[in-house]
Amino acid sequence: MNVRVRFAPSPTGYLHIGGARTALFNWLYARHTGGTFILRIEDTDTARNTQEATDVILHGLRWLGLDWDEGPATPDPKGASKGDCGPYFQSQRNDIYRKRIEELRDKGMAYEHEGAIKFKMGRDAVVIPDLVVGDVRRELTDREAVDPDFVIVRSDGQPVFHFVNVVDDLEMKITHVIRGEDHLTNTAKHIAMFRAFGVEAPKYAHIPLILNPDGTKMSKRDLGASLQTYVDEGFDPAAVVNYLSLLGWSPKENREKMPIEEIVQRFDLPQILRHNARFDMTKLQWLDGEYLRELPDDKFQTMAADAFRSAGVALDKFPASYVSAAIATCKGKVKRFSELPAYAGFYFADDVKIDPAVAATDFTLDNLARLKKFRDALDALSDFNASTIEQTIKATAKELGVKLGLLIHPTRLACTGSTSGPSLYHLMEVIGKPTVMKRLDSVLVAA
RNA sequence: GACCCUAUGGUCUAGCGGUUAGGACACCUCCCUUUCACGGAGGUAGCCCGGGUUCGAUUCCCGGUAGGGUCGCCA
Numbered sequence: 001m002n003v004r005v006r007f008a009p010s011p012t013g014y015l016h017i018g019g020a021r022t023a024l025f026n027w028l029y030a031r032h033t034g035g036t037f038i039l040r041i042e043d044t045d046t047a048r049n050t051q052e053a054t055d056v057i058l059h060g061l062r063w064l065g066l067d068w069d070e071g072p073a074t075p076d077p078k079g080a081s082k083g084d085c086g087p088y089f090q091s092q093r094n095d096i097y098r099k100r101i102e103e104l105r106d107k108g109m110a111y112e113h114e115g116a117i118k119f120k121m122g123r124d125a126v127v128i129p130d131l132v133v134g135d136v137r138r139e140l141t142d143r144e145a146v147d148p149d150f151v152i153v154r155s156d157g158q159p160v161f162h163f164v165n166v167v168d169d170l171e172m173k174i175t176h177v178i179r180g181e182d183h184l185t186n187t188a189k190h191i192a193m194f195r196a197f198g199v200e201a202p203k204y205a206h207i208p209l210i211l212n213p214d215g216t217k218m219s220k221r222d223l224g225a226s227l228q229t230y231v232d233e234g235f236d237p238a239a240v241v242n243y244l245s246l247l248g249w250s251p252k253e254n255r256e257k258m259p260i261e262e263i264v265q266r267f268d269l270p271q272i273l274r275h276n277a278r279f280d281m282t283k284l285q286w287l288d289g290e291y292l293r294e295l296p297d298d299k300f301q302t303m304a305a306d307a308f309r310s311a312g313v314a315l316d317k318f319p320a321s322y323v324s325a326a327i328a329t330c331k332g333k334v335k336r337f338s339e340l341p342a343y344a345g346f347y348f349a350d351d352v353k354i355d356p357a358v359a360a361t362d363f364t365l366d367n368l369a370r371l372k373k374f375r376d377a378l379d380a381l382s383d384f385n386a387s388t389i390e391q392t393i394k395a396t397a398k399e400l401g402v403k404l405g406l407l408i409h410p411t412r413l414a415c416t417g418s419t420s421g422p423s424l425y426h427l428m429e430v431i432g433k434p435t436v437m438k439r440l441d442s443v444l445v446a447a
Numbered sequence: 448g449a450c451c452c453u454a455u456g457g458u459c460u461a462g463c464g465g466u467u468a469g470g471a472c473a474c475c476u477c478c479c480u481u482u483c484a485c486g487g488a489g490g491u492a493g494c495c496c497g498g499g500u501u502c503g504a505u506u507c508c509c510g511g512u513a514g515g516g517u518c519g520c521c522a
């Protein structure tokens with residue numbers, strides 16, 4: 001059987017991290033089985049759904065690298081698409097829904113009620129065969145027992161989610177529905193409709209939800225709920241995908257950090273977990289740091305430059321060789337690109353800002369006297385590079401009979417405005433002798 | 448209120464009747480080191496509770512409890 005799975009988001013203006021994870025699991029299953037991954041836009045709420053909102057989804061999936069085999073090519077519902085089961089926007093499929101409604105009415109499975117159309121639901125328990133949690137026997141709730149039938153077309157003529165979802169899965173020949181566990185109990189309704197249409201329901205796999213660190217439901221406003229957060233924060237999409245794949249799924253042999261090819265190869269439905277997972281931003285950041293450290297130099301350079309520019313740093317005022325030398329000293333040091341402006345902004349600033357409190361402890365009279373000696377020794381240097389700087393500072397420290405740290409810390413603070421940063425010797429070489437002298441002097445003069 | 452799912456350190460998880468309960472993140476200590484980061488060596492910390500079944504339960508069953516989900520003319 002050729003596997004056909006789909007991701008069917010509603011364009012709400014943002015892509016929820018849980019939605020991204022659902023998309024990922026569907027994509028992984030399609031790639032693992034050699035099946036087809038379909039993107040369908042559930043834009044039945046015409047007032048709220050805009051092309052911009054659809055674009056957010058398209059961009060989000062592309063950023064994650066989740067390419068779809070069938071679905072929209074553009075955010076325009078009437079625009080181009082790929083695949084034979086279109087249109088892939090529900091707003092364009094009204095004729096199909098109308099025919100299916102007629103079919104149900106002809107079969108006596110649907111009827112009009114106060115202007116709306118309702119589906120005739122049985123009263124018996126429905127067994128939902130689920131690939132993740134096993135057979136689930138779903139009884140009617142007390143409210144449903146009063147009236148098990150439910151609306152499938154609103155009185156304004158718009159078909160509702162449960163109905164269009166089933167019709168589209170049927171028409172698009174979906175074989176496996178991989179979706180959030182929040183849909184589990186409603187699956188009874190879906191199965192009943194598939195039966196009413198006289199076809200077999202697809203296989204279901206309800207995956208656990210992603211919760212906040214405190215165990216509550218992750219909603220739009222919660223930290224990290226929107227995929228855009230990770231784009232803005234400069235995360236590596238490969239790291240985000242890797243982390244997401246580990247939420248609710250566990251590969252064998254304690255594998256965690258894996259290339260996407262390995263995730264695809266290992267991913268399968270039986271290993272999906274049954275319990276919800278809490279989102280751990282700290283672990284994502286760790287994983288992202290691992291990816292960042294292993295990034296090829298050229299990619300690191302372009303992504304770092306982007307991070308500086310989007311933070312408003314005018315890199316273009318500096319020679320390309322200077323920019324790339326500056327960025328090179330940050331490789332392997334920062335965990336995220338978003339840290340870069342704070343970490344290495346001193347490379348691109350006219351003056352460094354020094355916290356008065358920190359200055360008070362580091363720029364003591366004794367330290368400044370030593371700093372002056374080091375400054376003069378540097379001044380005499382004709383060849384100003386990391387190696388000669390290191391030799392000079394070590395010689396000065398020896399001459400003064402003090403620990404290296406007593407020279408290094410004030411020097412770093414004067415040159416960068418921070419107590420931590422890239423390798424001091426290399427950073428000094430990059431900013432160059434004139435700037436180093438200027439910054440040291442400004443500290444010495446102020447004292 | 449009813450119905451459904453779930454339950455291993457703070458977090459993500461391995462485990463599928465007998466284990467010194469394994470790994471990862473985080474945290475702590477030490478080492479390395481020009482700061483930070485990385486790396487290396489250690490460490491603290493866990494099977495929700497109560498009944499069964501069994502020679503033996505983290506593991507199987509039942510009941511609690513707790514968390515999550517659903518019961519819309521939202522998706």
